[in-house]
Amino acid sequence: MVQAISTFDSTKEPLGDLLRNIHQGQIQLPDFQRGWVWDDHHIVSLIGSLAQTYPIGAIMVLQTGNPSVKFKTRTVEGAPASVAGTEADRLILDGQQRLTSLYQSLYSRNPVLTRDARGVEMKRWYYLDMRKALEPEADLEEAVLSLPENRQVRNFRGEVQQDYSTQAAEWQHELFPLNLAFDSVATMQWQFDYQQYLTQEQLADAPQRLERWMRFYQLVLLAIQQYNLPVIKLGKESPKAAICQVFEKVNTGGVSLTVFELITATFAIDDFNLRDDWTARATALRKHKVLAQVPSDNFLQALSLVATYEHRRQKQQEGNPADALPGVTCKRKDLLRLPLSAYTTWADKTQQGFVAAAKFLHTQHIFAHRDLPYTTQLVPLAALLTLLGPGGLDHGGARARLERWFWSGVLGELYGSATETRFAHDVQEVMPWLTTGQGEPATVREASFYPLRLRSLRSRGSAAYKGLYALMMRRGAVDFGTGVGINAITYFD
Numbered sequence: 001m002v003q004a005i006s007t008f009d010s011t012k013e014p015l016g017d018l019l020r021n022i023h024q025g026q027i028q029l030p031d032f033q034r035g036w037v038w039d040d041h042h043i044v045s046l047i048g049s050l051a052q053t054y055p056i057g058a059i060m061v062l063q064t065g066n067p068s069v070k071f072k073t074r075t076v077e078g079a080p081a082s083v084a085g086t087e088a089d090r091l092i093l094d095g096q097q098r099l100t101s102l103y104q105s106l107y108s109r110n111p112v113l114t115r116d117a118r119g120v121e122m123k124r125w126y127y128l129d130m131r132k133a134l135e136p137e138a139d140l141e142e143a144v145l146s147l148p149e150n151r152q153v154r155n156f157r158g159e160v161q162q163d164y165s166t167q168a169a170e171w172q173h174e175l176f177p178l179n180l181a182f183d184s185v186a187t188m189q190w191q192f193d194y195q196q197y198l199t200q201e202q203l204a205d206a207p208q209r210l211e212r213w214m215r216f217y218q219l220v221l222l223a224i225q226q227y228n229l230p231v232i233k234l235g236k237e238s239p240k241a242a243i244c245q246v247f248e249k250v251n252t253g254g255v256s257l258t259v260f261e262l263i264t265a266t267f268a269i270d271d272f273n274l275r276d277d278w279t280a281r282a283t284a285l286r287k288h289k290v291l292a293q294v295p296s297d298n299f300l301q302a303l304s305l306v307a308t309y310e311h312r313r314q315k316q317q318e319g320n321p322a323d324a325l326p327g328v329t330c331k332r333k334d335l336l337r338l339p340l341s342a343y344t345t346w347a348d349k350t351q352q353g354f355v356a357a358a359k360f361l362h363t364q365h366i367f368a369h370r371d372l373p374y375t376t377q378l379v380p381l382a383a384l385l386t387l388l389g390p391g392g393l394d395h396g397g398a399r400a401r402l403e404r405w406f407w408s409g410v411l412g413e414l415y416g417s418a419t420e421t422r423f424a425h426d427v428q429e430v431m432p433w434l435t436t437g438q439g440e441p442a443t444v445r446e447a448s449f450y451p452l453r454l455r456s457l458r459s460r461g462s463a464a465y466k467g468l469y470a471l472m473m474r475r476g477a478v479d480f481g482t483g484v485g486i487n488a489i490t491y492f493d
Contacts, residue, residue: 009235010058012228015050016182018059019107021090022076022099025083027061030091031072031265039115040124040146043101047126047178048141050102051133053223058230059095064088065236068337072268078104078112093234106181106224111149123149127164127175130216140220145175171197174209176216181224191217239333259335260296267340274343281351288358289368291378298379300338301330301420303350305383305427307342308334312428328428330379331420346386353386354378360385360393364406365473366466367491373463373470374415380426381406387431398434405430405444410467412447 021027038046049056062069064087073088077100092099104112111123125147132143147153151169153162163169170177171194180186191213198206264274278296285291308328315325357378366372384402385392393399405426409415415422422443429441449464457465473486484490 010230010232013231015102015227015229016225018099018229018231019103019182022079022103023083023107025075025079025086026089027099028073028075028086028088028091029096030062030093031074031268037115038097038101039117039119040122041117042097043105043112043114043124043126044144044146045141046098046101047105047144048139050227051128051140051144051220051224053227056098056229057095058232059099060093060232060234061090062093062234062238063090063236066238069236069238070269071262071265076100076103078108078110090233094232106178109179125149125151126178127170128178128216128220130174130176130212133220134212134215144178167193168197170194174212176221181221187221258297259332260300262336263300263338266336267343270340272340272344277347281347284351285354288355290358290361290366290372291354292369293375294354294378297335298376299350299354300335301379301423302353302382302386303343303346304330304335304338305380305423306346306350306353306386307338309383309387309427309431310346328424329420330423349389350382350386352390353382353384356385356390357382360402360406364403365470365486365491371466371470373410373467376419376423377406377409377415379419380423380430383423383427384430384434387427388434392434396435397437401434401437402430405433405441407467407471408444408447410463411449412443413463414443414447415463 018027046056071091073091075084075086076092076096101112104110105126111125113121113123115121127145127147128140129143129145132138133140147164151163151165152160153164155161164173164175167190169175170190174194176190180190194213195206195210198209260274260278267274278299281299282294282296285294305328308326308330312326312328360381361367361372369375372378388398393402409426426441426443429439430443433439433441453464457468459465473491476485478485479490482490
């Protein structure tokens with residue numbers, strides 16, 4: 001029996017070590033991670049849980065070093081600019097919000113850039129009120145004090161109610177600055193100054209101040225300093241597809257990660273900005289109404305179909321046996337392996353293929369994206385027209401065969417599920433059929449439309465419903481209001 005090899009392990013690490021690694025750039029973020037967004041209330045609640053040694057959840061990190069899984073990285077928000085070029089040992093996959101909040105509030109010497117309950121950006125400092133923290137049955141979350149950047153608390157008229165802007169005010173009001181928590185030298189200095197600073201009224205309280213500090217340090221501050229955080233580590237041997245899937249499973253609070261974002265992070269290693277490149281291409285494609293909503297992932301799927309088909313054809317010409325030929329594919333895991341060289345080779349031609357698809361659809365009286373029977377069928381259609389090249393439909397009956405394939409898919413309602421597999425089969429089977437007329441593809445063979453289906457076609461969103469409308473316009477249906485036949489000119493008018 002083959003024993004499965006685990007790609008991860010779990011352990012506990014001191015929080016202080018993790019924050020230090022972030023500060024030194026040893027722990028960073030993959031560039032596909034969203035920005036840090038936690039608000040002030042979440043940060044206060046997190047610090048309160050930490051001080052009471054409550055569990056705050058595990059974090060997940062990926063070990064770097066796999067040459068086939070490389071992402072552009074960025075430092076955790078608030079980390080020193082000087083570590084921006086440091087090569088990271090680990091990347092945060094899950095726990096970014098918590099680790100960033102803890103790093104900025106407990107380790108960084110800068111105010112925390114966060115938001116209020118209305119989403120308005122603000123900068124805050126975080127303190128622990130020593131007296132509140134030591135009260136019997138204290139709720140330590142209530143002992144966490146969040147102060148504005150100038151450390152002054154004002155009322156609604158803008159009048160200063162409390163001023164904590166000096167260290168003397170910290171010592172007087174017994175407010176321990178939390179960004180000293182993991183700096184032992186700074187903490188000792190603050191304790192010494194706190195013990196020395198006594199107003200006339202506080203002279204008699206000196207012994208109690210020392211006793212309060214010792215209790216605060218042992219019961220609260222030490223709990224923060226010795227906190228161990230559960231860490232799940234993905235080994236560097238983890239494949240890119242697994243990382244993408246794991247990220248989506250654990251990142252339930254965020255937006256699903258797309259293939260496009262992962263590939264963007266991968267291409268960025270070679271200083272290629274896929275996002276900017278796609279933005280320019282999308283702008284050009286949207287000049288055609290039928291391509292107005294082509295998503296980036298569909299463009300990548302079409303490009304992958306073209307690249308893998310050509311790769312297979314090349315291997316075939318080299319004399320490789322059929323069972324040794326690479327597959328034609330556009331599945332998620334295969335898109336994640338797409339090299340930059342393949343993208344740059346085929347991107348322009350694939351864009352031209354989508355434009356050719358728009359022109360073909362116009363001849364079928366499909367003029368706008370909302371009228372597309374299957375938006376998914378655009379992917380193999382664009383791939384086929386890319387492979388055919390300019391003028392590829394103008395000879396040998398290729399156009400008639402492409403129309404037959406297209407309408408077989410629409411009226412046979414074959415593109416509603418398992419589309420990635422059908423994409424690959426269609427390109428592999430339809431392409432030689434278009435050029436030679438030999439070997440009818442499965443999509444054409446399997447398509448069937450029963451007259452009784454007309455009785456149940458009531459949903460305007462169904463592929464067959466939209467397809468029948470396009471066919472009626474193609475056959476000369478006239479506009480109800482004008483009595484004029486509907487073609488591209490009258491449609492857009």
